[in-house]
Amino acid sequence: MTGAAPLPPSGTAAPAVMRGLRFHRHGGPEVLVWDEVPVPVPGPGQVLVRSRGFAVNWADLMERAGVYPGAPDPPYVMGHDLAGDVVALGSGVETPAVGTRVFGLLPQAGTSAEWLVAAADQVYPVPQALTDAEAAGLGSPFLTADAALVTMGRLQAGETVLVHAAAGGFGSAAVQLCKAYGAATVIATAGSPAKVERVAELGADVAVDYTADDFVDVVRRVTGGRGVDLVVESVGGDVLARSFDCVRPAGRLVSVGASSGRSTSRFRLQTLFETGITVGGFTLGLWIQHNPELVAPSAARVLRVLDAGTVRPMVARVFAPEEIAEAHAFLASRQSIGRTIVLFPQP
Ligand SMILES: NC(=O)c1ccc[n+]([C@@H]2O[C@H](COP(=O)([O-])OP(=O)(O)OC[C@H]3O[C@@H](n4cnc5c(N)ncnc54)[C@H](OP(=O)(O)O)[C@@H]3O)[C@@H](O)[C@H]2O)c1
Numbered sequence: 308m309t310g311a312a313p314l315p316p317s318g319t320a321a322p323a324v325m326r327g328l329r330f331h332r333h334g335g336p337e338v339l340v341w342d343e344v345p346v347p348v349p350g351p352g353q354v355l356v357r358s359r360g361f362a363v364n365w366a367d368l369m370e371r372a373g374v375y376p377g378a379p380d381p382p383y384v385m386g387h388d389l390a391g392d393v394v395a396l397g398s399g400v401e402t403p404a405v406g407t408r409v410f411g412l413l414p415q416a417g418t419s420a421e422w423l424v425a426a427a428d429q430v431y432p433v434p435q436a437l438t439d440a441e442a443a444g445l446g447s448p449f450l451t452a453d454a455a456l457v458t459m460g461r462l463q464a465g466e467t468v469l470v471h472a473a474a475g476g477f478g479s480a481a482v483q484l485c486k487a488y489g490a491a492t493v494i495a496t497a498g499s500p501a502k503v504e505r506v507a508e509l510g511a512d513v514a515v516d517y518t519a520d521d522f523v524d525v526v527r528r529v530t531g532g533r534g535v536d537l538v539v540e541s542v543g544g545d546v547l548a549r550s551f552d553c554v555r556p557a558g559r560l561v562s563v564g565a566s567s568g569r570s571t572s573r574f575r576l577q578t579l580f581e582t583g584i585t586v587g588g589f590t591l592g593l594w595i596q597h598n599p600e601l602v603a604p605s606a607a608r609v610l611r612v613l614d615a616g617t618v619r620p621m622v623a624r625v626f627a628p629e630e631i632a633e634a635h636a637f638l639a640s641r642q643s644i645g646r647t648i649v650l651f652p653q654p
Contacts, residue, residue: 321346321355321394321422327384328419328631333373336632336639344384347417347424349397354427356409360443360625360650361418362388363634364476365566370416371635374568379416386419387412387592390433390442400427408433412446414592419631421651429595431606434613437620439653444620444646445613448480451591453605455539455561456484459587464489466536469526469553471495471517472566474502474644477541479509483618484609486510494529496522496546498641505644509621517546526553534558544569557583563590621645627652 327344349355364387369375371385393407403409411430417423433442456462468485472478473495485493495511497503498518507514515525526535534555540547543565551574554560579586594602612618623645626634631649638647 321357325421326628327417327421328386328628329382329384330371331382333371333381336371336635338371339631339635341628341631342382344420346422349395349400349424351398352400352427353397353424354393354400354403354409354430355395355397356389356391356423356425356430357394358389358391358418358421358423358651359408359439359653360390360648361386362444362446362476363631363638363647363649364388364447365564365638366447367419368635368639384417384420384423386416387414388443388446389413389418389423389425389430390439390445391423393430396427397424403427403430403432408442410442410445412450412591412595414595419649428599428603431610434610436616437613438622439650440622440625440646440648441620443648443650444476444622445609447591448476448646449484449609449613449618449620450602450605451477451563451589452481452484452539453609454591454594454602455563455589456481456488456537457608458601458605459561459589460537460539460559462488462490462537465491467492467494467530469494469496469522469535469538469550470511471522471538471540471542471546471550473497473506473509473511473514475541475566476646477563479506479621479645480618481539482506482509482511484612487612487617488608492529494522494526494535502644505621522546523549523552530555537561539563541566543567544571547571548574551578551582551584554582554584557585559585559587561587561589563588623647625650 330338409430474497496517503514538560541564544567548571623643
C-alpha cells in the first residue's frame with residue numbers, strides 16, 4: 308500500500324465553479340449528475356478543502372432513493388465522508404494549517420465535490436501511512452463505530468460483542484475497533500462466504516454467514532447460552548429483531564442503521580424491564596449537531612489507534628468521478644467488502 312500523494316501547493320487559489328454531484332429527482336443511480344456549482348467560501352470557524360476523494364455511503368443510496376429520514380429536498384451536493392487538503396482558513400481558524408491532508412465528515416452533505424468547506428474542528432489530520440482512498444473511507448464508519456461501541460455501548464475490555472454486516476464500511480470498522488479496545492470475543496455476521504473470510508482476517512473470533520446459518524444459534528453456542536454483552540446493529544428488520552435474543556440479561560444493544568430497508572414491529576417495550584437490556588440509537592450527523600462534545604472523544608480514540616497502526620480502513624473498490632453510477636450500483640449490490648471510494652484526479 309502506498310501513502311499520501313504529494314500535497315498541492317499551499318494556498319492554491321480556488322476557482323469560482325467546480326463539479327458537484329447532485330440529483331434533481333429521487334431515483335436510481337441514473338439520476339446522479341455532475342453539475343457545475345459555485346465553490347463554497349469558508350466562513351468563520353471553517354476551512355476550505357480541495358478534495359482528493361469521498362466515500363459512497365449507504366446513506367447516499369437512501370438519500371438518492373428519497374428514503375433517508377430528514378434529508379433535504381434535491382438538488383444539493385451529496386456526500387458525507389471526505390479526504391482532501393486544507394487550502395484556506397476562515398476567520399478565527401489557526402488549525403489545521405493550510406497544506407494539511409485531512410479526513411472528516413459533513414453531517415449536512417457536500418463532500419461529493421472538488422472543493423468543500425468544513426468546520427475546522429470536524430476535520431482531522433490523516434496519518435501519513437494511509438492512502439487517499441483509505442482516508443476518504445474513514446470518517447463516518449470509524450466515528451460511528453467508536454461511539455456505538457464506547458460512548459453508547461460502554462464496551463469494557465474482556466467483553467463479547469456481536470457485529471452485523473461486518474464486511475461493510477461500518478461493520479469492518481466496528482470489528483477492528485472492538486479488538487483494538489480489548490473485546491475478548493467478537494462474533495461477526497456477513498452475507499457471503501467471501502465476506503466471512505475477510506471478516507475473520509480483520510480479527511473476528513467467530514464469523515458467520517447469516518444468509519446461511521442461524522446467528523442466534525451461533526451466539527448461544529459460543530457464549531454457552533449466556534448471550535453477548537453488546538450488539539452493534541446496522542441492518543434492521545429481522546436481524547435487529549433477532550438480535551434481542553442474542554443479548555445477555557442486563558446487556559446492551561445499539562442500533563445505527565437499517566441497510567435492509569426494513570423495520571421491526573416485533574419488539575415489546577416491556578421487554579426492556581424484563582431483561583434489563585439497555586437499547587440505544589446513534590446517528591453521527593445528529594450528534595455532531597447536538598452533542599459535539601460527545602463526538603470529540605471518539606475522534607481522539609480513533610486517531611490514537613490509527614496512528615498506532617492498529618486499525619486500517621478497508622477499501623473495496625476505487626472509482627473515477629465519471630463512474631459514479633457504477634459506484635452506487637456496486638455498493639447497492641451487496642458485493643462490496645469494505646468501502647466504496649471515488650477519487651478525483653490530482654494536479
Ligand atoms: N448512524 C450513523 O451515524 C451511521 C453512520 C455510518 C453508517 N450508518 C449505517 O450503517 C449501515 C452500513 O453503512 P455502510 O455505508 O457502511 O454500508 P455497508 O455496510 O458497506 O453496506 C451495507 C451492507 O448491509 C448489508 N445488508 C444486510 N441486509 C441487506 C439487505 N436486505 N439489502 C442490502 N444490504 C443488506 C450488506 O452486507 P451483508 O451482505 O454482509 O449482509 C451490505 O453490504 C447503514 O445502515 C448506514 O446507514 C449509520
